[in-house]
Amino acid sequence: MMVQLSDAVDELEQWDRGVALVVHGMGGNFCAGADLSLAREHLRTGADGRSMCALMSDTLTRLRRLPLISVAAIDGAAIGGGAELATSCDFRVAGPESNIRFVQVKMGVSTGWGGGARLVGLVGRRAALRLLAWSPPLAADEAAALGLVDAVAEEEGGALAAAREFLGGVLTQDAHEAVRAVKRVVAAADVPVSDRLHRAEADEFSALWGGAHNRMALEPPSSPRPPRS
C-alpha cells in the first residue's frame, strides 16, 4: 500500500489539470495503517522504521502539496498510519459509523508520518495531545465537533458520495487554474515549519520502533499482547 500510494502521488504530480482528489479505502475501511504482517517480518529495527517514515512522510507531504483540493472520504476505520493519512488531506468527510483512532502509543511508538504535527494544526495542541496520548476511538460526530472532520455523511458507507457533494462548489468554479493556484499558495504557507517538524517526528518514531513494547504490540493476536486500554 505504501509504495502504491507513493506511485499514485508521483502520477498525480504529473497532472497539469484537475482541481480535486478524493482518497477513499476499499472493503469498508479507510486505512488500517502500516501492513502489520510486513512490519512483523521485514520492518523490525529502528532503521527500518526510519525508512518507512521517510517514504510515508515524503509521500504524504507531496500529497498535501498537490495543486488539488484533497478530501479523505472516511468510511469505517482510519487507524494508526491510516489516521495520519487522513490528516494529510485538505479536508475529511466521514461516514456516520466511521472511526478515527491514533493507536501509535498503544503500538509503543509516536506518530512518524507527520500526522502528529498536522493534527496539532487541525485540532489544536490540547485536543491533539489527548487524541495521541489517550488513543480514544473517535466517532464521526466527535471528530466533527473537534474540527478534525469537515462533514458527516448521512448514510453508512456514504463518505465517498458526501465527499463529491462537499467538493461540488469547487468543481463548478470556472477558473480551474485559479483553484490550483490558491491551493499552491496555501500549501506553500506551511512548507518550512512542516519539514522541520516531520523530521523531528520521524526521529521520535524510529527511536521507539523495534523496541520491546513495539515488538510486543506487533505480535499476532494469539501471542501475549501489552494492555490496549
Ligand SMILES: C[C@@H](C(=O)O)C(=O)SCCNC(=O)CCNC(=O)[C@H](O)C(C)(C)COP(=O)(O)OP(=O)(O)OC[C@H]1O[C@@H](n2cnc3c(N)ncnc32)[C@H](O)[C@@H]1OP(=O)(O)O
Ligand atoms: C506505522 C504504525 C503507526 O501507528 O504509525 C501503524 O500504522 S501500525 C498499524 C496500526 N493499525 C492497526 O493496529 C489496525 C488493526 N486492525 C484493526 O483494528 C481492524 O482489523 C480494522 C482495521 C478496524 C478492521 O476490522 P474488521 O473487523 O473490519 O476486520 P478484521 O479485523 O477481521 O480484519 C480483516 C483482515 O485484515 C487484516 N488486517 C487488519 N489490519 C491490518 C493491518 N494494519 N495490517 C495487515 N493486516 C491487517 C486482519 O488481520 C484480517 O485478516 P484475516 O482476514 O487474514 O484474518
